[in-house]
Amino acid sequence: MGRRVIGLTGGVGMGKSTVSNYLAAYLPVLDADLYAREAVALDSPILAKIADRYGDSLLLSDGNLDRRHLGEIIFGNAAEKQWLEQQIHPYVRDRIMTELQNLAKAVVVIPLLFEAQMTDLVTEIWVVRSDLAQQQQRIMERDRLTLEQAQARIDSQMAIEQKVAQADVVLDNSTTLENLYQQIDRALHL
Numbered sequence: 001m002g003r004r005v006i007g008l009t010g011g012v013g014m015g016k017s018t019v020s021n022y023l024a025a026y027l028p029v030l031d032a033d034l035y036a037r038e039a040v041a042l043d044s045p046i047l048a049k050i051a052d053r054y055g056d057s058l059l060l061s062d063g064n065l066d067r068r069h070l071g072e073i074i075f076g077n078a079a080e081k082q083w084l085e086q087q088i089h090p091y092v093r094d095r096i097m098t099e100l101q102n103l104a105k106a107v108v109v110i111p112l113l114f115e116a117q118m119t120d121l122v123t124e125i126w127v128v129r130s131d132l133a134q135q136q137q138r139i140m141e142r143d144r145l146t147l148e149q150a151q152a153r154i155d156s157q158m159a160i161e162q163k164v165a166q167a168d169v170v171l172d173n174s175t176t177l178e179n180l181y182q183q184i185d186r187a188l189h190l
Contacts, residue, residue, distance in 0.1 A: 004105045007122030009113035011160045012153050013139035014130045015173035015180065020109045022184055028103055032110040032118075035095040039088045040065045046087050053083070075152040089116045096121055114158055114166065126187065127167035129160050130174040 006027070010016050020029050040047045042063050051059055054073065060066050074081040093116070096108055100121065110118050119125065130138075132154075139150035164170050169187040173180050 002104070003123055005100060005103075005122045005124075006107045007113050007119065007125045008107055008109045008128070009111060009125065009163060010128030010171075010173075011130075011135055011157055011163070012111065013135045013142065013150070014160070015128045015138075015171075016109055016111060018173065018177070018180065019126070019128050019171060019184060020107060022181060023107045023188070026188060028106045030096055030099050030106055030108045032092050032096065032108070032112070032116075035092040036088050038095070039091040046091065049087055050084070071153075075149070075156050078156075081156060085112070085116065089118075092116070093118060093121070112157070114163060119166075124168040125166060126169040126171060127160075127163045128171045128173050129164060130172070134174055 006023070008016055008020055008023070020031065023029060038044075040050065047059075047065055050065065050070070054070070058066050058069055058073075070084070074084055089112075092110075096110075096118070100106060100108070108122055110116065110121075113119060113122075113125065135154060136147060136150045139145060139153060140147060143150070145153075171180060171183045171187065
């Protein structure tokens, strides 16, 4: 079998981490969110650009990025979100491309796979979906957000129906974990 690079995406709070953690037993997993964190690490050029744009109030006392404060800015402002993504996405793309050079098979978890125009990096697209109420609940519990804050994060991404329409595999994460794992197993052995 040739090259197989699964691009795993879905809406925020729909279960991408659950799926990627399961797949890690079978394939190397590259996570765009980890590379995005690297991009804004302490003393990085991108963190300096962010501090220049928004001021030092966006930095914690140890000099690291105050992600919560940044989230308050970008999830209510499409132009600022776009500016931030223009800083981070090229770094993330480069990191993924570098890692993929040595891998014939891998899973690349890219929450903004379509929005960041990174579909060319993968050979197939898997989309994880759940229903809206579950999605909101997961985000509120995980990130300790209000319903309004959770919905702002959902609204900042491409609609899940648009992602599903472009998927090679759709994983429904609205029932049991066992059911989700069975779907993954079937898709993995296609």
